[in-house]
Amino acid sequence: MTTKSKPTLQDVARLAGVSGMTVSRALTKPDKVSDQTRQRIEQAVRELGYVPNLAASQLVTRRSGIIGALITTITNPILATTIETLQQGLARAGFHLLIGETRFSQEEEGKLLRAFLGRQLDGLILAYGYHSAETLELLQGTDIPLIELWDLPEGDAPREPVGQVVGFSNWAAGAAAGRHLVDCGYRRPAFFGYDDERENLRFAGFREAVMAGLGVEPLRLNTSPVPHIDDGVDVVQRIARGEIDCDGAFFTNDMPAIGALFTCQRLGLSVPGQLGICGFGDLPISRVATPSLTSVRIPAEQVANATVDLLCQRIRGEGEAHAQVDVGCELIARESTALSR
Numbered sequence: 001m002t003t004k005s006k007p008t009l010q011d012v013a014r015l016a017g018v019s020g021m022t023v024s025r026a027l028t029k030p031d032k033v034s035d036q037t038r039q040r041i042e043q044a045v046r047e048l049g050y051v052p053n054l055a056a057s058q059l060v061t062r063r064s065g066i067i068g069a070l071i072t073t074i075t076n077p078i079l080a081t082t083i084e085t086l087q088q089g090l091a092r093a094g095f096h097l098l099i100g101e102t103r104f105s106q107e108e109e110g111k112l113l114r115a116f117l118g119r120q121l122d123g124l125i126l127a128y129g130y131h132s133a134e135t136l137e138l139l140q141g142t143d144i145p146l147i148e149l150w151d152l153p154e155g156d157a158p159r160e161p162v163g164q165v166v167g168f169s170n171w172a173a174g175a176a177a178g179r180h181l182v183d184c185g186y187r188r189p190a191f192f193g194y195d196d197e198r199e200n201l202r203f204a205g206f207r208e209a210v211m212a213g214l215g216v217e218p219l220r221l222n223t224s225p226v227p228h229i230d231d232g233v234d235v236v237q238r239i240a241r242g243e244i245d246c247d248g249a250f251f252t253n254d255m256p257a258i259g260a261l262f263t264c265q266r267l268g269l270s271v272p273g274q275l276g277i278c279g280f281g282d283l284p285i286s287r288v289a290t291p292s293l294t295s296v297r298i299p300a301e302q303v304a305n306a307t308v309d310l311l312c313q314r315i316r317g318e319g320e321a322h323a324q325v326d327v328g329c330e331l332i333a334r335e336s337t338a339l340s341r
Contacts, residue, residue, distance in 0.1 A: 007048035015044040028065060029094045067311065068098045068116040069125040070109055073226055076253075078281045078300050079127060082149070085304035086125070093312050095122065104196075104225045106132040113138055123311045125149060129159060129167070130197045136162065145314030147307050150298075151198050152326055159197075164314070165324045166306045173296045174202030176331040177250040177278050178209030178218070180294065184339045186248030186276050190219035192235055193252030194227075202252055202280075219246055223256060232259030239275065240267050247275060248337070254279035254286050254295055261289055261336060276337040291335030302327045 013020045018037060026033040026041045033041070044050070067090055071079055087097045098119070100112035109128070113135055116124065121144055129151030131139065139146065139162040146163030153159050154171055174191075181189040191206050193199040203220055210218040221244065223231040232251060236259075238244045251257040257279030264271045271277055271291055279286060282297035306325045313319035 007050045009050070011048055012041065012044045012050050015048060016040045027094075031092055031094065065095055066098050066119060066121050067095045067123045067125065068100070068119070068121045069127065070100050070102055070112055070116070071127045072102055072104050074099070074101050076227070076281075077283050078298060081300040082127070082304045085301045086307060089305060089308035090311075093308065102128070104128075104194075106135065110135045110138070117142060117144075122315055123147075124163075125307060125311070128198075129153070129161070129165065131162075139163075145311055147311055149303060149307060152324065155201055155204070161322060161324070164310050164320075164322060166303050166310065166327065167325075168298055168327055168329045169205075170198045170201035171205035173280065173298075173329045174205030174207075174250075174252075175209045176205075176329065177202075177280070177296055178206040179213065180331050180333060180337060181248040181250065181276060181278060182210060182213030184248070184272070184276060184337045186337075186339060187214060188216075188219070188246045189214075189248040189250065190221065190244065190246035191250050191252075192221055192223050192231070192256065194225050195222045196225070199252055206250060219244070223251075227253035227255050229255045229259035232256035232261070233263045236260045236263040236267065236269065236275070240269065248278070248339075249275060250278045250280075252280045254281040254283040254293065257293055257295070257336075258283075258285060258289060261291075261293060272335065272337050272339045276339055278331075278337055282332055286332075286334070289336075291338075294334045294337040295332050297330045297332050299327050 009023050010020050013023045023041055026038050030038055073079065090097050100116065102109040102112060110132060123145040125147050127149045129148045148161055148163060148165050150167040152165060152167045152169050153161055154169055178189060189210050191203050193202060207218055249260060257277050260277050261271060264275055269275055279293050279295040282295040286293035286295045310319060310323060
C-alpha cells in the first residue's frame with residue numbers, strides 16, 4: 001500500500017506560477033501580495049489540499065500568526081459584531097483569531113489565559129478591563145502586545161491598564177441615560193444592572209445625573225451577571241405586583257430591556273406612558289421593536305478596527321505600549337422614553 005505524499009509549498013508555487021517566497025508571503029502576510037497573485041495561490045492551495053507547517057514557519061519568523069481574544073460572552077450581539085470585525089481585520093493582516101469565553105468569571109479567565117499564553121500568541125485581546133490579582137501577575141509577566149476592550153480607566157481610583165485600551169466611559173454612558181430619563185419627565189428613575197466594577201461606574205454616572213436633575217436617590221436593583229431577556233421580564237412582573245416603584249428604567253443591556261418591553265405589552269402596561277425603558281448597546285432589534293427602544297450606542301465596529309490597527313502597530317514594534325482610544329458613546333432616543341409632561 002502506497003502512501004500519498006503531502007503537497008509542499010513548492011508544489012503550490014509551481015501550480016500558481018510563482019516563487020516559493022511569494023507563496024510564503026501570501027500565507028503569512030496576505031496584504032503584501034497583490035489580489036490577483038493571492039487568488040492564484042489560494043486556488044492552488046485548495047486544489048492541492050496544502051496545509052502549511054505552522055510550527056516550522058514559527059521557527060523561522062518567531063511568530064505563530066495567532067491572536068488570542070478572551071471574551072466575556074459570545075451571546076452578546078455587540079461582542080459578536082466586535083468579534084466578526086476583529087476576525088476580518090486580523091485575517092487581512094495575516095493573523096488567525098483564537099477565542100475563549102470567560103462568562104464573566106475571573107477564575108475562568110485565569111485558566112484560559114494560561115492555556116493561551118502556552119500557544120506562543122503574537123497578541124492578546126481582553127474584552128474586559130478588570131482582572132484578578134493572579135491574572136494581573138500573568139499579564140504583567142508577558143511581553144506580547146496586549147489590548148483591553150470597552151473599559152477606559154476612570155473613577156475615583158482608576159484601574160491601571162496592563163496594555164493598550166480601546167473603549168468608552170462607563171460613567172458617561174450611565175450619565176447619558178440618567179439625564180435622558182429626567183429630561184423626558186420621569187420622576188422615579190431606576191437602574192437595573194449587575195454589581196461589578198464597570199456597572200458600578202455606569203450607576204455612578206446615572207445617579208449623579210438623576211440627583212442633579214431631580215434631587216432624589218435613584219433606585220438600584222441587581223440583575224444576573226450574564227445579561228438575559230428574563231431579567232427584564234422579572235423586573236416588569238415585580239413592577240406590576242407593586243414590589244418596585246419606578247416610572248423610568250435603565251437596563252445596562254438591551255436584552256433585558258427588550259424583555260421588559262415585551263412583558264409590558266403582555267401585561268397591559270403602557271410604554272412610555274407608565275414606564276419609560278432605556279437599554280444599552282443599541283442592538284438591531286431595538287430599532288424595529290414596537291415601540292422602538294431608546295438605547296446607549298457603543299460603536300462596536302470602531303472598537304474592533306481601532307484594536308486591529310493598534311495591535312498590528314505593536315506587533316511591528318511601533319506605537320505606545322499604553323495608548324488609550326476613547327470611541328465614546330451616544331444615547332439614541334426612540335419611542336420607549338418619549339414621555340411628555
